[in-house]
Amino acid sequence: MIALLLALAADPPKPTAIDGLPIGAIGRQALPAKGCAAYFFTATTKRDLVAMATADPATLRFAIDGATIDVARASQSGTGGYGFAASTVYRGGDVAATLDMTITTRADLTSGAAVPEAALRIDRPGKDGLVVPLQGLIGCAT
Template identity: 60%
Template sequence: MSALLLAPAVLAADPPPPVSIDGFPIGGLGRQSLPAKGCAAYLFSTGATRALVAMAGAEGGTLRIALDGQARDYARTGQGDATDLGFANQTRYAAGDTAATLTMTITRRADLAQGAIVSDATLLVERAGKDGVIMPLAGMIGCAGQN
């Protein structure tokens, strides 16, 4: 009887994110929440494997990605001049021996009251002693409260 009660909970669980996407050392992220304040960009891979790859927070200035199977936050270290919803068209993040540059095209739409579309983006990841990786992405920006 208890097995029957547990079955719906097991079936409803999110599948684990991929550890590697299309041969890249970049993996997928699990479900991410909207921040309590400000906006966040949710960016998905555009290749053969579709998965959430990156979440960038405008308010905290962080980028969350999974490298070699481990999710980690990277702090913003610089950004371009043009900003929309708290994001520049190009932002640099770093932690330890890893640096990432996120370039995004943000498009506002009338049917999105609290956010925008990221029609195209690229994520460049550079790690000491390893080859750099560039991954194409696309997604959307969601904002808590008014923007």
């Protein structure tokens, strides 16, 4: 019983690296109570949820170097939809992340859309830049 309590009280596991990159899976994410969220998976043979963007508040969540972080929108450009732009720059601490995406409305999706193509670029001072190809879905609270 004590072991079970200790296991339940333990910190959640840290995100593990994907394909040898410093980016990791972020685990299951809930739909926000209002507005829309975009969920992004690696566009490789292994489909891991690696990022989630919310329209309101405009933030991006991803895992880098074993830590999950949230960064706020700094700028955006281009027409996207569902509260998102085609290209958005997020900043927090010493991290800058640029999310470029193509949003496609489909008849078989209600309260959301598909993101057949996306790319996440992460820049940090003194470290190599990273670009990850993604695909995703947008879901909106009704």
